[in-house]
Amino acid sequence: MNKEVAVIGYAQTLYEEDADASREMLTLRAAREALVSAGLKREDVSTVVTATNDYLDGRTISNMRTVEPSGASQKDESKVEMDGAFAALYAIMRILSGFHDVAMVIGVSLASVYATYLPGIMILDPTWDRERGLLNEVSAAALQANCYMREYGVSDEQIASVSAKNLDNAARNPLALRQMPGLSVEQVLDSRMLYSPIRELNAWPATDGACAVVLASGKTAAKAEKPVWVKGVGLCHDSYLTERPLAVMESLKLAAEACYKQAGITDPASQIDLAEIHENFAHEELMAYEALGFCEEGKGGELIESGITQIDGGLPVNASGGALGANAVCATGLARIAEAAMQVVGEAGDHQVPGVKTALAHGQSGPCAQDNVVFILGGD
Amino acid sequence: MKADEDLQNVGRVGLPLAPAFNWSVGNWMEQFFDGLKERKIMASKCGLCGRVFLPPRMICERCFAKTEEWVEIPETGTVEAFTAAHVRVGPDGELADLPEPQLIALVKHDEADTLLVAGLVAKNASAGMRVRVVWNETPSGALDAISCYEPMD
Numbered sequence: 247m248n249k250e251v252a253v254i255g256y257a258q259t260l261y262e263e264d265a266d267a268s269r270e271m272l273t274l275r276a277a278r279e280a281l282v283s284a285g286l287k288r289e290d291v292s293t294v295v296t297a298t299n300d301y302l303d304g305r306t307i308s309n310m311r312t313v314e315p316s317g318a319s320q321k322d323e324s325k326v327e328m329d330g331a332f333a334a335l336y337a338i339m340r341i342l343s344g345f346h347d348v349a350m351v352i353g354v355s356l357a358s359v360y361a362t363y364l365p366g367i368m369i370l371d372p373t374w375d376r377e378r379g380l381l382n383e384v385s386a387a388a389l390q391a392n393c394y395m396r397e398y399g400v401s402d403e404q405i406a407s408v409s410a411k412n413l414d415n416a417a418r419n420p421l422a423l424r425q426m427p428g429l430s431v432e433q434v435l436d437s438r439m440l441y442s443p444i445r446e447l448n449a450w451p452a453t454d455g456a457c458a459v460v461l462a463s464g465k466t467a468a469k470a471e472k473p474v475w476v477k478g479v480g481l482c483h484d485s486y487l488t489e490r491p492l493a494v495m496e497s498l499k500l501a502a503e504a505c506y507k508q509a510g511i512t513d514p515a516s517q518i519d520l521a522e523i524h525e526n527f528a529h530e531e532l533m534a535y536e537a538l539g540f541c542e543e544g545k546g547g548e549l550i551e552s553g554i555t556q557i558d559g560g561l562p563v564n565a566s567g568g569a570l571g572a573n574a575v576c577a578t579g580l581a582r583i584a585e586a587a588m589q590v591v592g593e594a595g596d597h598q599v600p601g602v603k604t605a606l607a608h609g610q611s612g613p614c615a616q617d618n619v620v621f622i623l624g625g626d
Numbered sequence: 627m628k629a630d631e632d633l634q635n636v637g638r639v640g641l642p643l644a645p646a647f648n649w650s651v652g653n654w655m656e657q658f659f660d661g662l663k664e665r666k667i668m669a670s671k672c673g674l675c676g677r678v679f680l681p682p683r684m685i686c687e688r689c690f691a692k693t694e695e696w697v698e699i700p701e702t703g704t705v706e707a708f709t710a711a712h713v714r715v716g717p718d719g720e721l722a723d724l725p726e727p728q729l730i731a732l733v734k735h736d737e738a739d740t741l742l743v744a745g746l747v748a749k750n751a752s753a754g755m756r757v758r759v760v761w762n763e764t765p766s767g768a769l770d771a772i773s774c775y776e777p778m779d
């Protein structure tokens with residue numbers, strides 16, 4: 247893609263365990279601040295895509311009363327019942343259609359008001375796995391981690407290194423929920439065991455929060471103060487978790503290939519300066535390294551050991567702290583886009599990586615990262 | 627968030643909404659459940675690519691076609707992976723500690739191409755171990771007909 251759509255504004259709320267605000271107010275804050283960031287007014291927005299989830303809200307039409315604080319009153323509006331990163335893809339498509347100039351994308355959820363692990367059971371096959379009562383998001387991820395570790399000889403220490411890195415990075419991000427400066431691999435391995443090998447610090451924290459991103463057409467973005475161009479997008483869906491090989495993230499690999507083709511990326515490890523990966527569980531980040539072509543298949547554990555993905559390494563991954571640092575469901579993948587854009591603009595503050603020109607953002611949805619979307623963003 | 631914004635939430639109310647749903651499991655799952663009641667493990671097979679689905683699926687997504695064949699599957703298989711559950715999701719939707727860790731396995735039945743998730747009762751569990759179904763002596767229906775898996779030797 248050549249200067250057809252750009253991210254021109256973004257905002258995230260503080261990520262909290264129990265925010266003293268309704269989802270409407272979190273949405274309003276993110277939307278208003280994203281417009282300020284874009285230098286635009288609500289009137290300039292022509293289409294709004296929200297990402298919320300009925301089962302996280304205990305109701306149907308989960309965008310009722312969050313549409314208005316998104317700025318969508320009497321505008322073209324639609325909702326994605328997945329992560330906001332998928333909503334961003336739909337917003338890009340609406341702009342590429344030529345019918346819309348500026349799009350607002352918002353993802354929001356409040357973990358403090360729903361039963362944390364029940365939604366992860368509701369997404370399972372209702373005719374069998376849901377009723378059998380053994381699978382949930384965490385146990386499913388644990389089975390995936392075991393498949394991956396067995397196939398490629400990845401160690402508990404290598405997986406814990408992801409948590410140690412991301413939660414230490416989170417300490418530099420004032421918005422992150424789980425800030426653990428100097429966290430060691432041993433401390434991660436000492437945290438509460440949930441489903442082996444997944445421990446508390448290998449898994450996402452329940453989080454309240456919202457993220458908003460403003461996207462614009464090439465014509466409008468060229469006039470913006472800090473356009474971050476969408477160079478490529480790739481989306482891919484995979485089979486249900488018991489019907490696919492779990493040791494690889496095939497759909498992420500295919501999504502990345504489609505994205506890289508549009509963006510002219512042939513050597514991801516050298517052409518990408520920074521990546522924000524949606525890792526709900528620590529082992530997923532290692533699997534993503536492989537699927538994204540940062541290293542060869544099965545070498546994710548060795549890549550983290552090399553230090554390249556540390557914040558001061560050659561290819562920093564999750565300088566923000568990633569989903570392990572804060573995971574407001576529906577906002578998490580969208581926040582990866584906001585963070586990647588922020589790094590390209592140079593506004594990331596204490597977790598800014600110097601000289602980021604090309605950044606990758608990833609979003610996922612479904613048990614064991616069933617669906618994946620990949621974006622390449624760049625400054626010029 | 628700005629200090630001058632009076633945006634704070636005043637409180638929360640419980641939502642007294644607890645609808646119960648019935649789910650149409652589809653003809654294939656119904657036949658699978660009927661089989662389980664007789665201790666038979668029935669799987670569907672794609673006539674185009676030969677893929678065998680357990681639990682049975684009505685559609686082979688790769689071939690974009692309906693599965694038409696039925697095959698009876700042996701009650702033996704191989705553990706692809708397992709996890710030791712130290713917690714379970716409690717009725718409140720939070721993770722509660724279990725008194726003893728319990729094993730959950732991904733099992734590939736012989737002659738099937740997809741995986742079943744079930745409990746595994748074994749002293750020295752390992753990936754790749756051969757297992758067989760332990761049938762529930764007093765099942766309340768089809769869903770609990772398969773109690774768990776145990777090592778073959």
Ligand SMILES: [Zn+2]
Binds near residue numbers: 674676688689
């Ligand atoms: Zn087929």
